Amino acid sequence: MSKIYLDRKGYENYLKSLEDIKKEIDDNAKLMSLYASEDTYGDGWHDNFAYEEAMHKEHELFSKYNKKKSMLKDIIILKDNNDDLVGLNKKIKILFLDDNLIEEFILVGDIISKDDNTITVNSPLGSVIYGKKVGDKVKYNVDDISYNIQILNIINN
Secondary structure, three states: OOOEEEOHHHHHHHHHHHHHHHHHHHHHHHHHHHHHHOOOOOOOHHHOHHHHHHHHHHHHHHHHHHHHHHHHHHEEEOOOOOOOEOOOOEEEEEEEOOOOEEEEEEEEOOOOOOOOOEEEOOOHHHHHHOOOEOOOEEEEEEOOEEEEEEEEEEEEO
């Protein structure tokens, strides 16, 4: 499995997401108990579709929780780096060389980017620019498409 790079806040968000899944599991278990005790038609729980659906959801939630928990060992917590290098929570101005397009992003240390002007350090773009300096040219791939970029500016947020 590949490494997951997070800052302290991103790590706390990751742990919170695990707790949220646990809560969903608990809530679903209460529903299963309720559905199991209700009168059903036919030959008992085999025809209790609400119970069967809750069982299916329980399986999905446990799978999600176990996968996410197993990924804890792959997390590396990044610390702030030199002001002259692309780092977390810095605004980076990038020139997409193939299109002559300039974009600005804030590099975040989380798994999911929260809005359009942020990219996560775990994304293809974020992973190649992290630790680079102004003037560096790098190439990154998304699926079968290659992009060439140049770091134009780094601004501490």
